[in-house]
Amino acid sequence: MADTKVAEMKAKVVTEPSLITGAVPTGNWWEVEAIFKPGNYCYPAKKSIVEYHRKNLSGIFGEPRDWDVESDDWQLPENWQEIIIDGIKERLDKFRSLKVFMDCCVRCGACADKCHFFLGTGDPKNMPVLRAELLRSVYRNNFTLAGKILGEIAGARPMTFKVLKEWFMYYYQCTECRRCSVFCPYGIDAAEITMMGRELLHLVGVNTNWILEPAANSNRTGNHLGLQPHTFKENAEFLLDDIEEATGVRLQSLSFNRKGAEHLFVIPSADVFADPGIFTFMGYLLIFDHIGLDYTISTYASEGGNFGLFTNNQLMKKLNAKIYAEAKRLGVKWILGGECGHMWRVVHQYMDTMNGPADFLEQPKSSITGTVFTNAASTKMVHINEFTADLIYHNKLKIDKSRNDHRVVTYHDSCNPARGMGLLDEPRYLLNSVCNNFYEMPENTIREKTFCCGSGTGLNTNEIMDLRMRAGLPRANAVGYVANRHGVNMLSCICALDRATLLALNQYWNPEVEVCGVSELVGNALIMEGEKEREMDLRFAPLTGVEG
Amino acid sequence: MRVLQAFIAVVALILVALVLAQVPGGQVLLGIVLPYLAIIVFLGGFIYRVVSWAKSPVPFRITTTCGQANSLPFIRQNKLDCPSTKAGAVGRVLLEVLLFRSLFRNTQASVHDGPKLAYGSSKWLWLFALLFHYSLLVIILRHMRLFTDPIVGFVLPLKFIDGFLEIGATTIYLSGFILLAAVSFLFLRRLVKPYLRYISLPADYFPLLLLFAIGLSGILMRHVFRVDVVAIKELSVGLTTFTPAISDEIGVVFFVHIFLVCVLLVYFPFSKLMHAGGVFMSPTRNMANNSRMVRHKNPWNDPKIKPRSYAAYEDEFREVMIGADLPVDQELAVAEPEEAAQASTEQAKT
Numbered sequence: 001m002a003d004t005k006v007a008e009m010k011a012k013v014v015t016e017p018s019l020i021t022g023a024v025p026t027g028n029w030w031e032v033e034a035i036f037k038p039g040n041y042c043y044p045a046k047k048s049i050v051e052y053h054r055k056n057l058s059g060i061f062g063e064p065r066d067w068d069v070e071s072d073d074w075q076l077p078e079n080w081q082e083i084i085i086d087g088i089k090e091r092l093d094k095f096r097s098l099k100v101f102m103d104c105c106v107r108c109g110a111c112a113d114k115c116h117f118f119l120g121t122g123d124p125k126n127m128p129v130l131r132a133e134l135l136r137s138v139y140r141n142n143f144t145l146a147g148k149i150l151g152e153i154a155g156a157r158p159m160t161f162k163v164l165k166e167w168f169m170y171y172y173q174c175t176e177c178r179r180c181s182v183f184c185p186y187g188i189d190a191a192e193i194t195m196m197g198r199e200l201l202h203l204v205g206v207n208t209n210w211i212l213e214p215a216a217n218s219n220r221t222g223n224h225l226g227l228q229p230h231t232f233k234e235n236a237e238f239l240l241d242d243i244e245e246a247t248g249v250r251l252q253s254l255s256f257n258r259k260g261a262e263h264l265f266v267i268p269s270a271d272v273f274a275d276p277g278i279f280t281f282m283g284y285l286l287i288f289d290h291i292g293l294d295y296t297i298s299t300y301a302s303e304g305g306n307f308g309l310f311t312n313n314q315l316m317k318k319l320n321a322k323i324y325a326e327a328k329r330l331g332v333k334w335i336l337g338g339e340c341g342h343m344w345r346v347v348h349q350y351m352d353t354m355n356g357p358a359d360f361l362e363q364p365k366s367s368i369t370g371t372v373f374t375n376a377a378s379t380k381m382v383h384i385n386e387f388t389a390d391l392i393y394h395n396k397l398k399i400d401k402s403r404n405d406h407r408v409v410t411y412h413d414s415c416n417p418a419r420g421m422g423l424l425d426e427p428r429y430l431l432n433s434v435c436n437n438f439y440e441m442p443e444n445t446i447r448e449k450t451f452c453c454g455s456g457t458g459l460n461t462n463e464i465m466d467l468r469m470r471a472g473l474p475r476a477n478a479v480g481y482v483a484n485r486h487g488v489n490m491l492s493c494i495c496a497l498d499r500a501t502l503l504a505l506n507q508y509w510n511p512e513v514e515v516c517g518v519s520e521l522v523g524n525a526l527i528m529e530g531e532k533e534r535e536m537d538l539r540f541a542p543l544t545g546v547e548g
Numbered sequence: 549m550r551v552l553q554a555f556i557a558v559v560a561l562i563l564v565a566l567v568l569a570q571v572p573g574g575q576v577l578l579g580i581v582l583p584y585l586a587i588i589v590f591l592g593g594f595i596y597r598v599v600s601w602a603k604s605p606v607p608f609r610i611t612t613t614c615g616q617a618n619s620l621p622f623i624r625q626n627k628l629d630c631p632s633t634k635a636g637a638v639g640r641v642l643l644e645v646l647l648f649r650s651l652f653r654n655t656q657a658s659v660h661d662g663p664k665l666a667y668g669s670s671k672w673l674w675l676f677a678l679l680f681h682y683s684l685l686v687i688i689l690r691h692m693r694l695f696t697d698p699i700v701g702f703v704l705p706l707k708f709i710d711g712f713l714e715i716g717a718t719t720i721y722l723s724g725f726i727l728l729a730a731v732s733f734l735f736l737r738r739l740v741k742p743y744l745r746y747i748s749l750p751a752d753y754f755p756l757l758l759l760f761a762i763g764l765s766g767i768l769m770r771h772v773f774r775v776d777v778v779a780i781k782e783l784s785v786g787l788t789t790f791t792p793a794i795s796d797e798i799g800v801v802f803f804v805h806i807f808l809v810c811v812l813l814v815y816f817p818f819s820k821l822m823h824a825g826g827v828f829m830s831p832t833r834n835m836a837n838n839s840r841m842v843r844h845k846n847p848w849n850d851p852k853i854k855p856r857s858y859a860a861y862e863d864e865f866r867e868v869m870i871g872a873d874l875p876v877d878q879e880l881a882v883a884e885p886e887e888a889a890q891a892s893t894e895q896a897k898t
Contacts, residue, residue: 013663020659024742028550057853094848096604097831103597104826107752108673109744110650113657119665129747146751146818153553155749181612185644185651185677186823187832189612219856220864229865230872257875299874300861313607314853321855329858350608353844375618375632379840386619393622420610422617422630422837429623444655444667448614448629477665 002465003039006508009466013473018122020113025124030137030157032125034169036070042172042208042461044069049209052216057314062205069168072161080204081159085142087200088135092143098196101188102139105132111180111190116451117173120470128180128190131170135197138163168206171197173467175456176310176342177415182448194457199312207311211458215307218319222302223269229256229299235272236281236297243282246540248532251289254297257330261296262367264327266381267338268305268496271517277499279538280339280517286526287388287519291368291396295336301326304343305496309350310458317354320346323381324355334364335381339517341495342456344383344423345416352379369394383417385426385494388522392433398527401436403534405544407490408437409521410482412475412502413450414495424448427494427518434525439486445478453493455501468501469508476509483513491515551739554753558761565807569800578803578810579783580792586810593817598825607846609839612832614650618841630837637836645827648674673737680730684759686710686723687766694784718771728763731756755821758812765805775799 004012017023050064067075077083092099111128113119118126125131133155140147140156147156157163176191201207217226227235233256244250255261267284271277288295301322308316327335337347352358361380364373371390373382391397411431417423424447431438445451454472469476482488491502491513502515524537535546568574615626629649631637643649656670689706693699711719735756738748769775776797786792815821828834862869862876869876 010663014659014661019743019746020657022742025746029746056856093604094607096601096606096829097610099601099604100826100829100831103601104820104823104830106820106823107744107747107749108651108677109741109747110654110673112743112747114655119657119659124743124746127743127747133747144818153750155751178612181832182614183650183653183655185648186827187612187644187650187830189610189832192610192832220861222861228868229874230868233872233874257869259875299869300858314850317850317853318855321853325855325858347840349610349839352839353608353846354849356843371620374841375838376840378843381840389623390620393620419612419614422613422615422626423619424616425623426619442667449653473663474665477663 002469002508004466004469009469013120013122013470016122019124019127020119020122023122029124029130029133033162034125034165036165036169038070039464039466041069041169041464042210042459043463045207045209045212049212049216050205050207052220053212053315056219057318060199060312060314061202062207065205067205074161074164074206076161076164076204076206080164083203084138084159084164084200087203088139088142091196091199092139095192095196097189097192100186101132101192102136102143104186105129105136105188107133108185110183110185111188114180114183115174115190116177116179116454116474117175117471120454120473121173121467123173125166125170126173128174128188131174131190132188132193134163134166134170135193164201164204164206167197167201171201172208172459173471175415175452175454175459175471177452177456178419179415179449179451182419195309195313198310202312208458208461210461211307211310214458215311215315215319218269218303218305218307222298222300222322223272224303224305224307225269225273227269227273232269232272232299232302239272239278239282239285242278243285243538246536246538247286247528247534249289249528249530251285253289253293253295254285256296257298257300258296259330261294261330262333263293263295263336264301264323264330264332265295265297265336265338266301266304266323266343267297268340268343269303270305270496270500271338272302274496274500276503276515276520276539277496277517279520280499282538283517283519283521283523284338284384286523286528287384287391287397290398290526290528291391293367296330296332298326298330304337304340304347306343306346307458309342309346313354316346316350320351321355323347323351324358327358328360333362334376335361336384336387337381338384339494339496339519341414341416341497343496345420347379347381348421351381366390368396383421383423383426384519385423385430388519389426389429392430397522399434399525400527400534401434401525402545403525403537403543404435404521405437406537406541407435407521408439408486408488409435409490409492410439410441410479410486410488411446411518412441412453412479412491412493412498413446413448414493414498415450415452415456417494418450419448423494427492430518430522431492434522437486439482439488441478441482445474451475451478453495453498453501453505455505456497460497460501465504469505472501472505473509475502476505479506479513480510483510489513490521492518492521494518550748550750551753553750554757557750557754558757561758561808561811562761562804565804566800568807569803575794575798575803578807579794579798580787582810583787583806586813590813590816593814594822594825597817597822598829601826601829605847606831606835607848609835609837609844610831611835611837611839613837617837632836632838632841634836637834641828641834644833648678651677672733676730676733679726680734683723683727683730687721687727687763690721690723694781695788697781697785721770724763724767724770728760728767731760731763735760751819755812755815755819758808758815762805762808762812765801765808769799769801769805773799773801775802
């Protein structure tokens with residue numbers, strides 16, 4: 001739970017003087033120092049974790065050391081400025097996005113109030129435009145003629161420790177949700193800037209443990225928590241017991257690391273061990289069993305969620321590469337992916353480029369409906385929602401909608417599927433097919449304009465709880481709106497981080513609203529062969545009509 | 549302070565022009581030498597910048613999808629906000645360039661007691677930005693009557709529409725006044741809105757003030773301090789045919805006007821005004837969202853980056869995997885003291 005009580009926070013976000021509450025900042029933004037205090041920063045990575053990553057990928061992780069974020073000595077390498085400037089140069093040459101985004105912002109301000117971090121904190125440097133200027137000012141100083149000649153008048157400033165501190169503060173107050181990019185007339189994507197900012201920080205060993213440790217675990221064991229294969233399997237099998245208890249059916253189709261299966265199913269590993277992701281996992285299994293799908297889950301590539309995306313492109317590639325490698329080893333036809341936001345950003349926009357071509361796989365074709373997924377012709381990985389929507393469209397699922405009648409559902413477009421994929425209507429199609437009570441949140445908070453949960457990109461750590469509750473306020477507020485208006489009591493989403501973070505967010509802002517994955521609701525509505533008379537949903541909550 | 553710096557710069561530029569126009573040889577400098585130089589710097593600089601952007605590859609297909617993607621046949625795609633083809637992506641960029649699609653989405657957020665967040669429609673920026681850019685375009689095209697002889701075809705009808713207001717003997721070109729109004733709006737919003745004032749740099753005020761001064765000097769020249777249009781046309785046609793000559797009758801205002809235009813041209817490639825080129829090059833907008841359909845290649849993709857291999861994974865966990873009935877590629881060897889030791893040290897490290 002956050003340190004600040006809800007009532008206090010409710011007052012604070014409205015009355016506290018900030019740019020969003022109408023207070024007018026004076027002076028120049030570059031004169032305001034970033035001050036770290038407990039609660040506003042993530043803990044740095046443990047020495048051993050950085051050592052582990054350095055062993056795997058040399059030259060991009062800086063010096064492993066114990067350092068204190070609040071101190072003024074971060075024990076940076078002597079030539080850290082040079083490392084950063086060279087790092088910028090290298091990235092300008094490698095990413096056109098960075099170069100164009102550095103040059104063509106006109107500071108029109110359209111992005112300013114689009115950021116959930118800005119709306120929740122009112123901190124001017126959380127306006128995407130200023131967050132980008134933190135880097136842009138250094139770029140001007142070292143890479144543009146005007147900046148070199150005119151200096152501060154041209155908005156240029158040298159790379160100092162003060163700047164580095166700002167970067168560490170504000171590139172970890174951005175969840176790469178891309179909402180600002182939707183509103184920018186040039187499509188400048190703050191996610192891209194933050195990614196570059198974080199890559200640069202890693203070069204000088206400025207990092208967070210909450211990202212690097214799960215990434216290390218993922219590399220070694222195949223999942224964020226570091227569960228060993230047998231534990232992973234046991235966890236998943238416990239859920240079969242729960243399914244049996246709720247439905248009376250013992251599913252037989254779950255297998256692990258099985259060669260020759262038609263499909264490799266990749267999930268965000270949290271779905272196997274974290275509430276409420278486990279219910280989403282139960283949903284997946286019910287769907288697959290219902291149609292008799294031939295699939296397997298790999299303990300080696302059990303993590304679709306990729307904390308490399310929050311680190312640097314090299315680690316992202318390395319972690320992601322397991323999926324194709326395992327698909328090849330197991331000899332599957334094509335890959336199915338579970339509900340996970342940034343996993344799908346990586347799968348949709350990076351995987352094929354980084355680790356393809358997947359020429360050892362077949363073009364995805366549903367063995368049940370015969371539908372060819374032409375939109376995944378090259379990457380050969382299909383989203384579970386696409387797959388299930390197709391099943392329902394072809395009447396392949398027996399559904400009892402009323403089983404979700406005790407839920408009044410709304411849908412949170414998880415950022416990455418929404419703005420990095422365009423997966424908007426498939427989940428809605430599913431929800432409308434399996435729920436009688438589905439209500440949309442206000443227009444400016446859904447679809448491509450959806451608000452982030454406030455804790456994405458590896459910010460879902462407890463030491464910054466207040467900050468997370470603030471950043472999640474715009475989302476929570478929209479949920480609260482439909483909760484009041486329509487009695488919504490279930491917030492569905494298609495992201496594992498969401499399932500964890502929206503839970504905390506709702507417990508804080510909207511305690512009456514629970515969180516679930518879309519597949520949970522689908523699974524709960526399925527009429528399984530040989531099932532007992534259903535009295536409970538997958539969470540053992542009584543169904544409508546059977547209470548008491 | 550930042551706005552003051554920009555203001556001083558523009559005033560200084562005007563003074564420079566006023567002085568130069570009245571010293572010997574100054575008119576030749578302002579009217580002939582500088583325009584040629586400015587055009588060269590503008591074109592050269594613009595091309596240089598675009599080429600320099602183009603030299604950096606686009607390693608990943610990072611389209612920002614702003615609508616439903618191409619998916620199943622029964623799900624309707626938003627072909628312009630989330631294009632899956634090249635043609636669609638071209639359409640998307642054109643929509644952005646011609647109609648400022650993204651700005652049209654703009655909202656204004658506010659926080660109220662509760663807390664309650666509200667997002668109101670806010671299209672003023674879109675409207676005035678559009679007015680500004682289109683009036684500028686009309687003005688530039690209208691100026692072609694000065695540079696061409698005979699006047700190129702499209703200018704006359706444009707002139708006619710733009711100048712339908714006739715007061716007294718002088719035709720009033722609407723575009724000039726719209727430009728001034730729009731530039732004033734864009735300038736004032738930077739001063740009035742606290743968050744905009746906070747983010748605005750001299751480089752944001754300067755081009756607006758410069759454009760205002762250019763527009764104003766143009767209008768003054770037309771309606772207040774009359775200049776010799778025939779002499780100006782002789783000069784401008786001379787410039788385009790590389791036989792420039794300056795006659796004495798051209799008024800001073802003209803030289804202020806042309807000097808400021810030259811400054812704008814020279815300033816352009818080194819400033820944020822390059823958004824004019826950048827808008828076409830932005831990967832989040834100009835790429836089709838087809839990254840799962842067609843493989844996008846990254847020229848610097850590093851093939852040396854490999855995943856932790858399955859073999860290494862199995863080596864580390866073979867025992868527990870067998871214990872849990874997980875299939876393995878290699879059965880447990882009778883004794884592997886070295887490997888086991890290695891695995892346990894790796895475990896200890898993490």
